Amino acid sequence: MIIKNVTVIDGTGSAPRPGTDVTIADGHFTDLRPTTAPAPGSHADDQVLDGRGGYLVPGLWESHTHLTGHAMAVPETERVAHLRGQLDDYLKAGITSVCDLGGSVAYGRQAREAVRPGTAATLFYAGPCFTGPEGWPLQIHGDRTMALETGSAEDARRTVRELLGQVDFVKCIFDGKDGERLPLAALEVIVAEAHAVGKNVLAHVATGTDVRDAIRAGVDCIEHSFVPQDAADLAEAERIAALMAEAGTLFCPTVVTWEQLGHNGDRAHLDRLVADRVITAEEAAEIAARPAYGKPFPHHPADESRIRFDYAMRALPLFRDAGVKLVAGSDIALTMPTPTSALLRELQLFAQAGLDSSEIIAAATSRAAEKIGKHDTVGTVTVGAVADAVLLDADPLTDIAHLIDPQHHRAVISAGLLAHH
Known part of the structure; x- marks a missing residue:
């Protein structure tokens, strides 16, 4: 061609x-x-x-989603076909690569094997994420095929060695809420073991302390913007941006996650999405009729999510100016018509935060590939x-x-x- x-x-x-x-x-x-x-x-x-x-x-990337996790709500006999259909939908939207950050290894592998080249987006997957004992996300679904409870460095070393040959990268839940965080020593072992075989480690965080510890442990990308100590003060973001830039740590803020969780149930927000041409009026009506619309989301209260969203939108230019490599990923599609539209909204939010188009294109292509260690071959x-x-x-x-x-x-x-x- x-x-x-x-x-x-x-x-x-x-x-x-x-x-x-x-x-x-x-x-x-x-x-x-x-x-x-x-x-x-x-x-x-x-x-x-x-x-x-x-x-x-370059083809766009969805660098943070949970296809295999959400597929568990589909009847078992239909799951692979469902995942195949989702990957086809991504490709139709110009999204040629999708990163699954926590779910079943078996379904990730079967979904990828079901796709012929050029017919659907390419799937990269982490398999089950590492979390602390009874840590997030086990409180919401309890499915042990999607998360590996890890209470010590010894547990981490044994388990990650078993996993590394089956996955494209590793995801850790390093979330400081309620003492459920994966032990720092375990995270350090996971990073060392993964890097020894050339695979990257991504860390889900909640607080600035989580971010700082994860950077020092050597993770390759921070997933999610953090809960600020003071929502009115960007100094914490400036300090964290400097640490990320110095370490070369990538940052996937998933601002569309916090926008959705913070405004779930707010019809004025759906009207804004219609005005921004993200969704249609008909899609807004469908979203508002969903059983989960307006219901509290476990682990992430709406008021806290609004703080995370507002703070991240103000802080993104600081991270860019510090030289941090930003990456685009959406995580959820709670108040979006489809997962594809959530990723496209993330790009739109990057623009609204003041990032230029060249930066946004890199965030959704080459940097997404770099995040999982594939930048030499794709993106x-x-x-x-x-x-x-x-x-x-x-x-x-x-x-x-x-x-x-x-x-x-x-x-x-x-x-x-x-x-x-």
Whole structure:
């Protein structure tokens, strides 16, 4: 396949490359060169896409969700088909890679094996997350296939060694609430064991103390913005941003999680989503009719979630200015029509917080791949990378809506195959 005369936005933050021919072979980008130069090894029977007036960006990533966990509510015989359908929905929205941060290894593996290249988003998974004894999320569902209770460094070493050969990365619940946090010594062992075999560790946090301890333990990415000690004072965010930047720790704030949990039951919030063109009026009515709409969510009170959301939105520019690599992930779709729309709302919130489009594209592509240690093979439009991409009909650097609105998608390419056109 050759995409001719397109502007390439490669996902690394580099300047756009207008007038470029992009060659794809064997599922990878094999050449990028000016349109005036002949592509090496091209053939008359190559599939050609006319990229004139278009913009080629890497396929988007959902870097924090729980597909396999939510699938447990589906009848057992339907779970793999359900997961396959979800991955297809992601691909239709231009989301070519999905990271599952806590669930069944067996269903993660079966879902991935059920997908033929180019037909659905690629799934990467952590399997069960590590948590403290009776820690989150066991209080909500108690399913031991989704979480590994770990009370000591010795437990952690034994269990993580058993898990590492089955998963793409590791997720730890390092949540300081009610004394349920995974022991710090256990987290340190998990990080050391995972890094020894080249796999990354992600840490769910609640407080600033959790963040600081997790950074010192060497985790690769912090999941979720934290509960501030003083919601009016951004000094805590500045200090944590400096620590993250120095350590090279990535940050996936999932601000859309706190927006949803903080405004669950608030019809004015649904009206704002309609005004922001995230959902339709019909979808707002469907969401409001859901049994869980307006009901308290375990572990995350609405008032605390609103604080986390407001603080994160004000603090995001501080993290950017400090040099922290921000990553896009949504976690839940409690007040969204679909999981795909939650991720697209996260990108919109990044823009509302003041991040520019180049930063947002990197957060949803190359940095998401970096978060799970895959940045050398996928997440960019560069020679040698897996050919996942979205061809847009308008410049996403001038308006992020051109990226998140599927109406602007001319084509979606997955593993070098034209998935949607």
